[in-house]
Amino acid sequence: xxxxxxIVGINMIDFGRYQHRTPAQLGAQAALAAxxxxxxxxxxxQAVFSGSNYTTMIGQRVLQQIGQTGVQIINLVxxxxxxxxxxxxxxxxxxxxxFDTLLCVGVEQMTGLGMLGGATPGSIPTEGILGSAxxxxxxxxxxxxxxxxxxxxxxxxxxxxxKNHHHxxxxxxxxxxxxxxxxxxxxxxTIAWPLTKLMCSVNVDGAAAAVVMSGEKVRQRGLMxxxxxxxxxxxxxxxxxxRDPIMHDVNGPTRLAAQKAYAMAEVEPTDIDLVELHDCFAxxxxxxxxxxxxxxxxxxxxxxxDGSTELxxxxxxxxxxxxxxxxxxxxxxxxxxxxxIALHLRGQAGERQVExxxxxxxxxxxxxxxxxxHILEKA
Amino acid sequence: MSTxxxxxxxxxxxxxxxxxxxxxxxxxxCTSCGATYADSERIACGRCxxxxxxxxxxxxAREGTLHSAVIVRRGFPGIEVxxxxxxxxxxxxxxxxxxxxxxxxxxxxIAPGLRVQVRFDDALGRRDKEGNAxxxxxxxxxxx
Numbered sequence: 001x002x003x004x005x006x007i008v009g010i011n012m013i014d015f016g017r018y019q020h021r022t023p024a025q026l027g028a029q030a031a032l033a034a035x036x037x038x039x040x041x042x043x044x045x046q047a048v049f050s051g052s053n054y055t056t057m058i059g060q061r062v063l064q065q066i067g068q069t070g071v072q073i074i075n076l077v078x079x080x081x082x083x084x085x086x087x088x089x090x091x092x093x094x095x096x097x098x099f100d101t102l103l104c105v106g107v108e109q110m111t112g113l114g115m116l117g118g119a120t121p122g123s124i125p126t127e128g129i130l131g132s133a134x135x136x137x138x139x140x141x142x143x144x145x146x147x148x149x150x151x152x153x154x155x156x157x158x159x160x161x162x163k164n165h166h167h168x169x170x171x172x173x174x175x176x177x178x179x180x181x182x183x184x185x186x187x188x189x190t191i192a193w194p195l196t197k198l199m200c201s202v203n204v205d206g207a208a209a210a211v212v213m214s215g216e217k218v219r220q221r222g223l224m225x226x227x228x229x230x231x232x233x234x235x236x237x238x239x240x241x242x243r244d245p246i247m248h249d250v251n252g253p254t255r256l257a258a259q260k261a262y263a264m265a266e267v268e269p270t271d272i273d274l275v276e277l278h279d280c281f282a283x284x285x286x287x288x289x290x291x292x293x294x295x296x297x298x299x300x301x302x303x304x305x306d307g308s309t310e311l312x313x314x315x316x317x318x319x320x321x322x323x324x325x326x327x328x329x330x331x332x333x334x335x336x337x338x339x340x341i342a343l344h345l346r347g348q349a350g351e352r353q354v355e356x357x358x359x360x361x362x363x364x365x366x367x368x369x370x371x372x373x374h375i376l377e378k379a
Numbered sequence: 380m381s382t383x384x385x386x387x388x389x390x391x392x393x394x395x396x397x398x399x400x401x402x403x404x405x406x407x408x409c410t411s412c413g414a415t416y417a418d419s420e421r422i423a424c425g426r427c428x429x430x431x432x433x434x435x436x437x438x439x440a441r442e443g444t445l446h447s448a449v450i451v452r453r454g455f456p457g458i459e460v461x462x463x464x465x466x467x468x469x470x471x472x473x474x475x476x477x478x479x480x481x482x483x484x485x486x487x488x489i490a491p492g493l494r495v496q497v498r499f500d501d502a503l504g505r506r507d508k509e510g511n512a513x514x515x516x517x518x519x520x521x522x523x
Contacts, residue, residue, distance in 0.1 A: 115455060122390075123507035125457075129390060129515045131464030131476045132451045140449035141466055148447070148491040192464070193450035193486060240426040243446065243474040246417065247466045 004215040005094050006227040006379060007087075009038030012208035012336040014173045015327040017111050023055040023207075027107035028065035030207035030332075034103070035066075038211035038223065042067035045103045045211075049089040050075050051082035051331040052107045058331075062105055076331075079366025080278065081235065082106055083208060083334030088372060090212040091233045100214040106336075108329035110203040115191075136192040136200055136281065138248060138367065143194060143283030145247075152286055152301045154194040158185040159304050160282040161199045161324055167311060168321025170352035175204045175327035185282075199282035204327030208335035224379050228342045231359070232265030232375030234258075244369070250284060253371035254291040254363065261361075261373040262293070269293040272375070273357040274344055275315065276337035278364045279322040289317070292363060292373070311352055319344070319352045334372060337362040345378040390502045390515040393417040393475070402499040402514050406439045406473050415439070415472030442521060443469035445493040450484050459503075463489055465518050469497070479518040494521040 011033035013026060027050070035042060042063070048071060050059030059073035078085040083106030090102040117127075117134040127133060146152055162182050168174040180198050188196040218227050236256035238249045262269065269292070277292060279285040289300035294315050295308075303309050309317035320326055320340040323333060341360035343349040358378060365371040389395060395405045407416045412427035417439075422431045448465040465479035479495065482488045495518040502513035 115453070117455070123388075123511070124390065124502060124505040124513055126390070127455050127458045128451075128460075128462055129478055129502050129505075131466075131478050132449070132454060132462070134451070134454060136453075137449050137451050137464045141447040141464065144447040144449060144491065154486075190450070190452045192452065195449075240414070242414070242472070243466065243468070246474045246476050247447065 005091055005230050006213050006215060006218050007210050007230065007338065007342060008213045008218055008223045008227050009034040009036070009211035010209070010335065010339045010342050011037060012173060012332065012339045013206060015175045015204045015206040015329060018109070018205040019111050023052060023058060023107045023109045024061035024065050026109065026205060026207040027058060027062035027105050027209070030209040031062055031066055031103060031105050034209040034211050037226065039221065040101065040211065042069055044101050045069070045071060046099045046101050047072040047093065048103045048105065049086040050105045051077065051086050053077055053079065053082060053330045054108060054110065058107050059105065062107070078370050079368050080280065080330050081334060081364045081366040081370040081372045082331035083336070084362065084364045084372035084374065085235065085334070085370070087210055087212060087335060087338065087374065088233050088235055091230055094212060094214050100217040102212045103209065104212060104335060105207065105209040106331035106334060107207040108331045109205045110329055111205055113203050116203070132192065134192065136195050139281040139284055140192040140195045141247060142250060142287065143281070146283065146287050150298045150301050155182070155186065156286065156301050156304055157194060157199055157283040158182055160279065160285045161185045163304070163310055164279060164318045164322040164324045167319045167352060168325030170350065171321050171326070174321040174325045175202055176325045195281055195283065201280045201323035201328040204329050206327060206329030206332040206336065208332045208339055210335050210338060226346065227379035228345055229377045229379045230374060231267065231377050232261035232373065234260035234264060235370060235372045236260065238369040248367045248369055250365045250367070250369060251287055251291050253369045254288060254365050257371040257373040258292045261375050265375040267359060267375060271359055272315065272361050273359055274319060274341065274354045275317045275361045275363070276320060276340050277317060279318055279324050280328055282324060285317065288363060292361065311354065316354050319354060334362070334364045337364065338374060338376065341376050345376060385511055387501070387512040387514045390513040392419060394514060394516060404439045404441065404497065404516065406437055407434050408437050409433055410435055417473045417475050439473065440470040441497040443467045443495055445479070445489065445491055445495055446474065447491055448479055448489040450489065467495055467518055475516070477516050477518050481519045495519060496521050
C-alpha cells in the first residue's frame, strides 16, 4: 500500500477573461493539455474528480467536450481548496487500489461576479450592519489580528504585493503582469483598510488539470521522466477556536494540514525549496509563512523584510506571481499552484526558475474552512 | 387591504426582546467545556460535542474588547461606505461581529484592544418585503 503516486501531466490555461467561452470549454482545454503531457487519451482515464464553485456538474460538462467514456465522475465544491481537493481525492482513490489513472480538473468562470463574500440570507441585507462579509474585509480583519500579534505594518503587507507582482512579470500565464512599486500599492484604492486594491487577488476565468497515476502504471507507460511524486497530501478543516466561524480562522486548518503533510512526506520545512501558497490577499501570505512553518512564530514579518521569500532568496514563495497576479479562479487555483511547482521541479520555469528545486509545497485554504497542503518531489 | 407592520423585529438570532420590549443579547454556553456561542438554537457544542443537556442560555455582557477591525471603503453595490467592520470579544464571551460606529476613520481609532459597548438601534432603516423594521446591534467606544 505504500506505493508512490505521481502527477504525470499537469497544465493550466492562461488565466484571464473569457466571456465568450463556457466553463466546459475552459476545462476541456486544460484537461487535454494534461492528457497530452501524460501521453494518454481520455479513454485511458478510469475516473474523474472535478470541481467548480459556480458551475454544477463541471466534470460531465468537460467530458462532453473531450470524450464521454462513461467513467465515474465526482464533482467537488470546497471553496478555494476545490482543485487541491480533487487531487487529494485522486491520491486516496489510487491509494485504495481501485484505480491507477485519474483525471483531476478545476474550473471557474468569474468574469462579472464582482466582489465575493457571503450575502447572509435573511429578511434584510446585513452588509454594513453585521460589519462586512466581503472577502477583503474578512481577510483584512485576519490581517489586523496578525498586525497586533507581530508588529507587522500595512507596508509589510504591501511588500508582498510588490514581490508577487514582480514575480508575475516572468509568468506569461498570469493575468496581471506589471511591476507595482511600494508607493503604487499603498496609494491604490483602499478596499478595506489595511488592504488596497493591489493587495487583493483578481476574479478571473481559469482552468487547470492534472493526471494522477500509480507508480506501477507510470513505470509501465515509461512516464517516470516527467513524473512528480506526491510525497505529502493532507487536508484539514478548522479546529474549534473561540472566534471561528464568527471570524473565520484560516490559520488553524492550514497548520493542521501542513503538520500532516510534513509527517506524511517525512521532510522538514528546511527541505522545501519553494512554496506556492494561498495569497488571496497580501496580508495572509505573512500569516501562512508561520502557518506552514517556513519560519518561527512572529517571524513572518522578517521573512518579507529581508527578502527571503523573493526569487533568489532562502525560500522563494509564489514565484508564479501568486493569486495576487495570476488571478484566482477559485476551483482552478489549487491545481494551478501544483502546475507551478511541477515546472520548477522539472527545470522548465524559464527566467523565474528556482535553481536546483527538488521539493516544493502547495497550499490553498478556502473559507468555511478547508485547507490543503501538498508536498511534491521530482521523481 | 394592507396590514400595519408589526413592531420592530430582531435582525439576528442573538438579539431578543424582553417583556417590556427592550432588546438584549442572548447566547448559549456549554457547561461542560465553557465554550460560548452567539446563538440560541444549538443542539450540541462545537468544541466538545456535548449535547443539548449541557448547553445553557445566558445573557452576555454588553461590554467587550475590540479584537480586530477594518475600514470598509468599497462594499457591495448599494451599500453605503465607509464603515468599520469589527470583531468584538464580549466580556465572558461570545465573540460577535458587527459595525463599529462613533469612531474616527483613522487606523489608530480602531486599534485592537479598544473597549466597546453594545447599543441597539434601527437596522439602518432597512425594511423587509412586508415593511417590517429591524433592530440591530452596534458597537461604540465605551468612553463615548
